[in-house]
Amino acid sequence: MENGTKRITWFISLILILGTIIFSSENSVAQVKTIRFLADQTAPAQKKAIEGAARSFEETYPGMKVEIEYTTWDAVYPKLIAGVAAGVLPDGGMLMDMIAASLPFEGLLLPVDDIIQELGGPDAFTEGSLRIAKYKDRYYTVPEGKHAQVLWYRKDLFQKYGVKVPSTWEELFEAAQKLTLDTDGDGKTDVWGIGIPCGRNGFTNRVYQGLMWSNGGRISDRNFKVILDSPQNMEALDYYKKLFKLSPPGSSEWGYTETMDAFVLGKVAMAPYYGRVIGNIHDRNPKIEPFIAVTPWPKRKEQHSHVSLRGLGVFKSTKNEKEIKEFIKFFYTSGFHTKYLLATPGHAAPVLKKEVNSWWEDPLLQQHKEAVEILIERSRYGGFTSAEPGNPVNPAGARIEGERVMEDLIQKAVIGNMSSGEALKWGAEKIRKISEEVGLKQ
Amino acid sequence: MVLERAFSKRLNKKELYGFLFFFPALIIIVVLVGFPVLFGIWMSFFEKGALSTLMRFVGFKNYSTILQNPSFWNAFKNTIVFTGVSLLFQIVLGMAVAFLLNQNFPGRTIARGIVLIPYLVPTIAATLIWKWIFNTLYGILNYALMYLKIIDNEISWLGTQPYAMISIIFVNVWKFFPFVTICVLAGLQMIPVQLYEAAKVDGASVWRRFLHITLPHLKLILAVVIILRFIWTFNNFDLIFLLTEGGPLNSTTTVPILAYETAFRSLMMGRASAIADLMFLFLILIFIFYRRFIKYEVS
Numbered sequence: 001m002e003n004g005t006k007r008i009t010w011f012i013s014l015i016l017i018l019g020t021i022i023f024s025s026e027n028s029v030a031q032v033k034t035i036r037f038l039a040d041q042t043a044p045a046q047k048k049a050i051e052g053a054a055r056s057f058e059e060t061y062p063g064m065k066v067e068i069e070y071t072t073w074d075a076v077y078p079k080l081i082a083g084v085a086a087g088v089l090p091d092g093g094m095l096m097d098m099i100a101a102s103l104p105f106e107g108l109l110l111p112v113d114d115i116i117q118e119l120g121g122p123d124a125f126t127e128g129s130l131r132i133a134k135y136k137d138r139y140y141t142v143p144e145g146k147h148a149q150v151l152w153y154r155k156d157l158f159q160k161y162g163v164k165v166p167s168t169w170e171e172l173f174e175a176a177q178k179l180t181l182d183t184d185g186d187g188k189t190d191v192w193g194i195g196i197p198c199g200r201n202g203f204t205n206r207v208y209q210g211l212m213w214s215n216g217g218r219i220s221d222r223n224f225k226v227i228l229d230s231p232q233n234m235e236a237l238d239y240y241k242k243l244f245k246l247s248p249p250g251s252s253e254w255g256y257t258e259t260m261d262a263f264v265l266g267k268v269a270m271a272p273y274y275g276r277v278i279g280n281i282h283d284r285n286p287k288i289e290p291f292i293a294v295t296p297w298p299k300r301k302e303q304h305s306h307v308s309l310r311g312l313g314v315f316k317s318t319k320n321e322k323e324i325k326e327f328i329k330f331f332y333t334s335g336f337h338t339k340y341l342l343a344t345p346g347h348a349a350p351v352l353k354k355e356v357n358s359w360w361e362d363p364l365l366q367q368h369k370e371a372v373e374i375l376i377e378r379s380r381y382g383g384f385t386s387a388e389p390g391n392p393v394n395p396a397g398a399r400i401e402g403e404r405v406m407e408d409l410i411q412k413a414v415i416g417n418m419s420s421g422e423a424l425k426w427g428a429e430k431i432r433k434i435s436e437e438v439g440l441k442q
Numbered sequence: 443m444v445l446e447r448a449f450s451k452r453l454n455k456k457e458l459y460g461f462l463f464f465f466p467a468l469i470i471i472v473v474l475v476g477f478p479v480l481f482g483i484w485m486s487f488f489e490k491g492a493l494s495t496l497m498r499f500v501g502f503k504n505y506s507t508i509l510q511n512p513s514f515w516n517a518f519k520n521t522i523v524f525t526g527v528s529l530l531f532q533i534v535l536g537m538a539v540a541f542l543l544n545q546n547f548p549g550r551t552i553a554r555g556i557v558l559i560p561y562l563v564p565t566i567a568a569t570l571i572w573k574w575i576f577n578t579l580y581g582i583l584n585y586a587l588m589y590l591k592i593i594d595n596e597i598s599w600l601g602t603q604p605y606a607m608i609s610i611i612f613v614n615v616w617k618f619f620p621f622v623t624i625c626v627l628a629g630l631q632m633i634p635v636q637l638y639e640a641a642k643v644d645g646a647s648v649w650r651r652f653l654h655i656t657l658p659h660l661k662l663i664l665a666v667v668i669i670l671r672f673i674w675t676f677n678n679f680d681l682i683f684l685l686t687e688g689g690p691l692n693s694t695t696t697v698p699i700l701a702y703e704t705a706f707r708s709l710m711m712g713r714a715s716a717i718a719d720l721m722f723l724f725l726i727l728i729f730i731f732y733r734r735f736i737k738y739e740v741s
Contacts, residue, residue: 077492077706077707077709078705078706080493081492081493081705081706081709081711084492084493084494084495085495103493106491106493106494108493198601199601199689200687200688200689200690201687248578248579249578249579249595249596249597249598250577250578250579250596250598250601251601252598252601252602252690253578253598253600253601253689253690262579267579398709399708399709402706402707402708402709403703403707403708404703404707408691408692411689411690411691412691415601415602415690415691416691
């Protein structure tokens with residue numbers, strides 16, 4: 001070919017390729033508007049409900065496309081950080097409790113008062129659901145679900161060995177001791193009395209916090225002054241150490257999954273966990289399903305446990321505010337939110353009053369009615385690091401959780417060489433520093 | 443040299459084509475490596491919240507805070523232990539396997555392929571498998587050791603000290619010794635067989651043949667392998683994070699893990715950048731000293 005012809009051929013080919021790319025793009029501005037939604041719940045059944053909502057929304061609103069961006073819940077912060085730096089945050093998303101509580105302080109969320117009103121106003125929500133949704137008189141998240149931590153136990157073992165269902169710390173310890181069993185007579189323990197996590201993760205903190213709050217202790221007072229190194233917290237930590245000795249070997253690595261698995265697989269007679277146990281036992285170990293039951297964490301001076309309050313939020317940087325709010329509203333009004341809650345039956349209590357009856361229709365919830373009623377009842381009490389029982393939302397909460405101060409101090413006391421007092425003093429100093437950096441006077 | 447001549451416009455056509463082929467890769471390296479490194483160095487002089495775009499100049503404050511923080515020195519100590527011990531075992535095991543694979547035996551080709559498997563398995567898959575092997579209650583390692591009556595009770599391999607450090611070193615050696623093996627094997631195959639034959643005729647023992655023939659021929663290869671493995675092991679994040687997340691009690695928290703936690707948990711990007719830059723500086727110094735040492739040895 002002549003040079004000139006060659007050049008023309010290359011030029012035309014380039015134009016054709018570029019034209020094909022531009023005009024065959026699904027995101028051609030004239031045709032489809034895309035909204036990006038962050039989801040941190042990735043269990044298959046939950047993903048199915050979220051995807052179902054997205055596809056149904058697209059059918060209801062032609063010209064709209066919903067892109068669900070999945071991430072694990074502990075990767076949400078890195079994703080948000082990268083998004084903020086690059087200016088590419090999603091339009092909205094699901095936010096776990098500490099993130100839902102902290103993002104309004106960071107100024108990253110848009111108010112969602114309009115969605116709350118369209119869903120029926122604050123009175124349309126169940127008790128306690130809106131606790132962290134409000135910041136400076138505006139709502140910034142729409143509650144997604146409430147998860148209460150309770151004590152799961154094996155009725156059959158309690159009955160067989162004549163052990164009383166614990167309602168005090170002393171009874172709990174005694175029950176755990178009596179139910180550490182060698183069931184096959186080989187001289188080795190096969191069932192441990194209780195599964196207590198001590199891994200460097202949020203669950204360790206959340207189990208300890210239930211004991212700490214029930215003993216009247218707190219991380220901070222109502223003015224955010226750190227009071228972690230109190231005698232009540234020391235007593236609670238000493239008790240945690242005592243209980244840990246009755247937990248299976250390896251529980252110094254345990255987090256959510258390992259603790260739940262130990263109960264589901266019958267390795268422990270009791271374990272603290274949330275409602276997700278119901279679906280897991282049903283699917284993975286149905287032979288012990290008739291024998292599982294729930295009781296609240298024992299009462300001491302108060303009676304609290306960890307309660308997670310998740311929410312849906314709209315990021316301030318969105319250019320599709322109307323559309324993402326429409327999708328969030330659709331998620332609730334279309335019935336997909338109930339489907340999403342029932343993807344993990346019993347794990348998350350409904351937040352909208354009008355969902356409660358349809359939620360209860362699930363056969364698995366009916367089968368475990370007593371347990372689910374306790375889970376719902378307990379979701380009205382307790383809190384989490386950013387929202388301790390009786391306290392306003394703590395702006396330092398996300399940093400305290402993010403830096404793993406509580407789990408580090410628990411590990412120092414339980415598997416390290418520190419006394420409970422020294423560990424709490426260490427933790428208190430760290431949290432005071434964090435609080436001052438966030439602007440809270442100590 | 444090509445660059446100098448390119449800039450002085452004395453390149454011939456062949457060299458120009460070579461430069462043009464190399465230029466896109468250079469752009470990619472500058473953009474994807476150079477820019478983030480320079481941006482990180484710049485950010486280390488600022489206080490920057492991870493969820494904010496606001497930055498406040500603080501000079502060397504981030505560096506002084508880190509260098510006075512016992513957590514940093516704990517992480518540095520852990521990194522040196524992890525890197526040093528891993529490297530030693532990788533080199534020794536890698537060389538031993540290379541010598542073995544250099545012999546003639548039936549199935550040698552298959553054996554060479556099998557040895558590569560740990561290196562080829564993605565880190566995430568490898569760590570998940572090892573997490574299950576090390577699992578205290580359900581893991582096969584404890585089961586086998588108790589079955590053989592080597593231990594009476596389960597060991598928490600990833601949840602207690604010093605087993606956590608031992609376990610991550612073990613997995614790191616398992617994963618990366620094949621790299622050493624392949625490099626050393628390539629070197630061994632370049633050594634003329636006649637040298638060994640002549641040495642045997644002269645009555646040289648196995649050890650003397652190794653010292654005076656094998657090792658001198660492998661020096662340069664080992665020099666490159668050692669520095670590369672040192673840098674890669676020192677920078678290792680994913681394997682340790684997936685196995686122990688730096689626990690228990692920060693006993694396996696290394697400098698890369700500390701940098702990650704400072705950025706994404708403490709939400710302090712400026713300080714995290716300073717940690718990363720200190721790592722970078724340390725590795726550059728190591729490389730400079732190492733290069734001088736190697737130059738001296740080679741000359």
